[in-house]
Amino acid sequence: MINTVEALLFGAGRPLRLSEIRSLLDSDGINAELSEIKQVINHLEERHSESSLEVVEVASGFRLQIKETYSPSLTHLWNERAPRISKALMETISIIAYKQPVTRGDIEDIRGVSVSTQGIRSLLERNWIKVSGFKDVPGRPALYTTTKEFLDDLNIKNLSSLPDLPEPIRLEDNELFSKVI
Amino acid sequence: MQNSTQIQLEFPTVMGQPFEKLPEDLFIPPNALEICLETFSGPMDLLLYLIKKENINILELDVSKITDQYIEYIELMDVLKFELAAEYLVMAATLAEIKSRMMLPQEIYEEEEEDPKLALINRLQEYQRYKTASENIAILPRVDRDFFTASAGLPQIKIHKEEFSITEAELAAIFQEIQSRPVLTSNHQVDFEELSTQERIQIILTILSKRNIISFSKTLRKSEGRPGVVVSFLASLELAKEGHVELIQNKTNEIYLKSRTGAAN
Numbered sequence: 001m002i003n004t005v006e007a008l009l010f011g012a013g014r015p016l017r018l019s020e021i022r023s024l025l026d027s028d029g030i031n032a033e034l035s036e037i038k039q040v041i042n043h044l045e046e047r048h049s050e051s052s053l054e055v056v057e058v059a060s061g062f063r064l065q066i067k068e069t070y071s072p073s074l075t076h077l078w079n080e081r082a083p084r085i086s087k088a089l090m091e092t093i094s095i096i097a098y099k100q101p102v103t104r105g106d107i108e109d110i111r112g113v114s115v116s117t118q119g120i121r122s123l124l125e126r127n128w129i130k131v132s133g134f135k136d137v138p139g140r141p142a143l144y145t146t147t148k149e150f151l152d153d154l155n156i157k158n159l160s161s162l163p164d165l166p167e168p169i170r171l172e173d174n175e176l177f178s179k180v181i
Numbered sequence: 182m183q184n185s186t187q188i189q190l191e192f193p194t195v196m197g198q199p200f201e202k203l204p205e206d207l208f209i210p211p212n213a214l215e216i217c218l219e220t221f222s223g224p225m226d227l228l229l230y231l232i233k234k235e236n237i238n239i240l241e242l243d244v245s246k247i248t249d250q251y252i253e254y255i256e257l258m259d260v261l262k263f264e265l266a267a268e269y270l271v272m273a274a275t276l277a278e279i280k281s282r283m284m285l286p287q288e289i290y291e292e293e294e295e296d297p298k299l300a301l302i303n304r305l306q307e308y309q310r311y312k313t314a315s316e317n318i319a320i321l322p323r324v325d326r327d328f329f330t331a332s333a334g335l336p337q338i339k340i341h342k343e344e345f346s347i348t349e350a351e352l353a354a355i356f357q358e359i360q361s362r363p364v365l366t367s368n369h370q371v372d373f374e375e376l377s378t379q380e381r382i383q384i385i386l387t388i389l390s391k392r393n394i395i396s397f398s399k400t401l402r403k404s405e406g407r408p409g410v411v412v413s414f415l416a417s418l419e420l421a422k423e424g425h426v427e428l429i430q431n432k433t434n435e436i437y438l439k440s441r442t443g444a445a446n
Contacts, residue, residue, distance in 0.1 A: 066330070074329050090316075155324070
């Protein structure tokens, strides 16, 4: 079964959930419990400890990846870089990630600039964000949340695996503050 | 934060003289607008940059000093790109408002419900949290940039083919439609001309240029058969008509072609 699971992960080209693997095995006439499949994946991880590949669990399931050590070689092979994401767009996606669901107005309040439609659209096209609903205020603005694919692309399992949002500088010493004014 | 000194500066001219050396207390490059729009993600970013540059804590924000610097930046912005700079102007106005309030007697100031300076500091603090967070996220390993997935799959190929179904009536309709299509393309075959009178004329003339006279039977090839005889005869007649040859028949059945031009030469 271990080879079948490996073949499925290799052939899928996207993360596979344990339940997906189970139903795929099932249609192949192999009956397996989720726990068994998890064990098989653990074995796969061990098997690949010596190879250039690794099994990684991300938000949408398990996938095979090329170990990051080999990325420089691959960059030379493909000779092209992933499109750069502007600072402004990174701020936008970060605000959505930490404060979701948010409207465009919420993002603008924090960033102090108007958020371009183009920017939002590029995040939607990238499948990093989605419209999760509409806020019940005049104009019914769209509420944005991040997607599993966003987490997949950052190689993490869930939102809590994101780096912590830095704490604001505390206004402990009110006296000091009043002096400044 | 991108260091402004790394950016190639274009020196402006002051009273006809190139303004090469920037005053030391001024850290505003002449192409400030481009820097603002490209380096900074917004007015909050620019303000944070200035605060950092002045090496002061946000909480100890000296609005007066920062406002001057900020407004100097704004003044350098190109009028044509005013629309883009609008958000920066809002910030400049906010700073100017705070500055002007600070000049007023303290009593009036204290009557205010909300301290605009405190509000600005709060906004800056909040912005800085997300700015830092975005920088943290930006350096996280990212797919296709820092790491790659391993796959033998061809995601574009659909495994399940769509069921093909068609009714008799549809088939008939399609057939009728095809039949009624105008014939826009047709073909015809161009036959290779095996025996050409033009070609035979050339051959005969070539022979006559060397021999002056040739019997008609010598212009024939057995393999060509009867059509060959016809072509040779037509060629001979054509040559005679044009005055290139003289056709001579003696008591025998043989015809001779005698060159006229050859004799002239």
